[in-house]
Amino acid sequence: MSEDGFDRLRRRSADVPVDRPRDPQGRRSLFSVSEQPAAVGAVTVSCSSCGLTSVATPRQALRLAVPSLHLPLVKRGHPSWMRCPACGARTWVRLGLRL
Numbered sequence: 001m002s003e004d005g006f007d008r009l010r011r012r013s014a015d016v017p018v019d020r021p022r023d024p025q026g027r028r029s030l031f032s033v034s035e036q037p038a039a040v041g042a043v044t045v046s047c048s049s050c051g052l053t054s055v056a057t058p059r060q061a062l063r064l065a066v067p068s069l070h071l072p073l074v075k076r077g078h079p080s081w082m083r084c085p086a087c088g089a090r091t092w093v094r095l096g097l098r099l
């Protein structure tokens with residue numbers, strides 16, 4: 001039932017002409033909503049190197065986490081190896097979710 005609703009929504013948005021923006025303001029406001037970071041679900045990165053805790057959007061965290069290692073069994077305090085947004089070093093960090 002809900003799947004049918006999604007399908008109908010998607011088909012209607014695909015019918016909107018892309019090359020002729022008749023309502024640029026409306027389109028921009030539509031896009032800005034999807035570009036905004038979510039109010040909940042921010043990712044915190046606690047760095048073992050500089051000791052700071054940074055807050056990143058899930059998208060930023062994803063970029064920082066490539067490449068990354070996650071060894072929760074070996075490194076209990078800071079189990080994730082990735083780039084720290086605060087000091088820029090690739091080091092061991094602890095990831096968290098701010099809800």
Ligand SMILES: [Zn+2]
Nearest residue numbers: 047050084087
């Ligand atoms: Zn750091």
